[in-house]
Amino acid sequence: MSRWEPDAQGRLRRAALELFEQRGFEQTTVAEIATRAGLTERTFFRHFADKREVLFRGSEELVGAITSAIAAAPASASPLDAVAAGLAAGGGGFHREFSGRRQAIILANPELQERELVKLAGLSAAIAAALQHRGVAPPAAELAGQTGVALFRVAFDRWLEDPAPRPYEVHVEEALTDLRSLTAAAG
Amino acid sequence: MSRWEPDAQGRLRRAALELFEQRGFEQTTVAEIATRAGLTERTFFRHFADKREVLFRGSEELVGAITSAIAAAPASASPLDAVAAGLAAGGGGFHREFSGRRQAIILANPELQERELVKLAGLSAAIAAALQHRGVAPPAAELAGQTGVALFRVAFDRWLEDPAPRPYEVHVEEALTDLRSLTAAAG
Numbered sequence: 001m002s003r004w005e006p007d008a009q010g011r012l013r014r015a016a017l018e019l020f021e022q023r024g025f026e027q028t029t030v031a032e033i034a035t036r037a038g039l040t041e042r043t044f045f046r047h048f049a050d051k052r053e054v055l056f057r058g059s060e061e062l063v064g065a066i067t068s069a070i071a072a073a074p075a076s077a078s079p080l081d082a083v084a085a086g087l088a089a090g091g092g093g094f095h096r097e098f099s100g101r102r103q104a105i106i107l108a109n110p111e112l113q114e115r116e117l118v119k120l121a122g123l124s125a126a127i128a129a130a131l132q133h134r135g136v137a138p139p140a141a142e143l144a145g146q147t148g149v150a151l152f153r154v155a156f157d158r159w160l161e162d163p164a165p166r167p168y169e170v171h172v173e174e175a176l177t178d179l180r181s182l183t184a185a186a187g
Numbered sequence: 188m189s190r191w192e193p194d195a196q197g198r199l200r201r202a203a204l205e206l207f208e209q210r211g212f213e214q215t216t217v218a219e220i221a222t223r224a225g226l227t228e229r230t231f232f233r234h235f236a237d238k239r240e241v242l243f244r245g246s247e248e249l250v251g252a253i254t255s256a257i258a259a260a261p262a263s264a265s266p267l268d269a270v271a272a273g274l275a276a277g278g279g280g281f282h283r284e285f286s287g288r289r290q291a292i293i294l295a296n297p298e299l300q301e302r303e304l305v306k307l308a309g310l311s312a313a314i315a316a317a318l319q320h321r322g323v324a325p326p327a328a329e330l331a332g333q334t335g336v337a338l339f340r341v342a343f344d345r346w347l348e349d350p351a352p353r354p355y356e357v358h359v360e361e362a363l364t365d366l367r368s369l370t371a372a373a374g
Binding site for chain 1: 266268271297300305307308326327330333337338341344345363365366367371372374
């Protein structure tokens with residue numbers, strides 16, 4: 001085995017996903033992931049801090065992409081339009097097959113679900129902060145942040161289940177349209 | 188000390204809150220809570236499964252109250268009107284001082300925050316299920332479930348911070364009105 005491992009990170013990720021699916025996340029060790037990828041544990045730790053990071057790598061970048069796009073939205077954009085633009089921009093980094101398998105692994109493990117929920121709570125707060133930077137008042141910004149996560153989760157689930165599949169950003173737009181119908185019918 | 192302890196549960200809850208605030212949740216033991224309440228550990232465990240339950244007791248009842256009220260809403264009520272009625276009914280069991288202190292304790296402890304997020308995710312799923320029982324299609328029900336939790340969190344935070352204070356259900360209605368404005372301005 002040469003010192004240079006072509007696509008070591010991709011091989012480790014694929015090996016980890018297979019093992020998480022076959023044995024469960026809890027029962028899989030880093031040593032097993034490295035062995036299945038034909039690499040060493042040392043190489044694993046050069047790419048990931050721990051086995052959980054195989055699933056959660058990129059969360060910070062996702063939040064960054066969403067909040068940057070919210071900041072870059074035209075001044076005329078309404079708060080939820082800016083949020084929708086942010087979510088659509090964040091979706092640029094999604095890979096449908098990986099996302100679907102990752103989702104199933106997370107749903108099978110309470111510890112991973114908690115982690116995912118903590119990440120989503122952070123996303124809500126980050127969206128609210130980005131909107132406040134645009135001059136949105138704190139109460140509306142908090143509501144839009146919570147609503148943004150609701151839209152994100154619904155659009156993401158629908159995108160994963162869409163047999164077509166239409167792009168993620170189409171599902172963001174549809175979720176926002178559906179939310180407008182729901183709120184218009186209320187009160 | 189007589190075998191019958193007047194308001195043992197209330198004394199234990201007050202003692203626990205004080206200790207969680209003074210020393211932190213992690214650093215507080217059940218023995219300390221019992222001692223401060225002038226009761227035994229045995230009595231503590233007759234009322235609570237563990238120290239975390241002092242904070243999370245009642246979560247199931249809350250979800251039950253919300254979903255029952257959603258089921259009982261008039262057939263003519265729109266999905267989000269039914270959700271708002273559910274949230275308002277669930278708020279009947281809230282005590283503002285306890286809720287505010289509980290919130291601060293939870294915000295100071297990542298493990299408790301995770302627990303709270305898991306409870307809220309369960310609430311979202313329960314609202315969606317209650318709406319499906321009313322004949323709401325699954326995609327709209329999921330969106331309304333997620334949106335319901337967004338409304339719950341925002342209304343709850345605003346109620347805790349309201350100097351007036353106006354009742355929780357007024358904040359639920361206001362949050363829904365604000366959400367309608369946000370969505371009407373989008374797209």
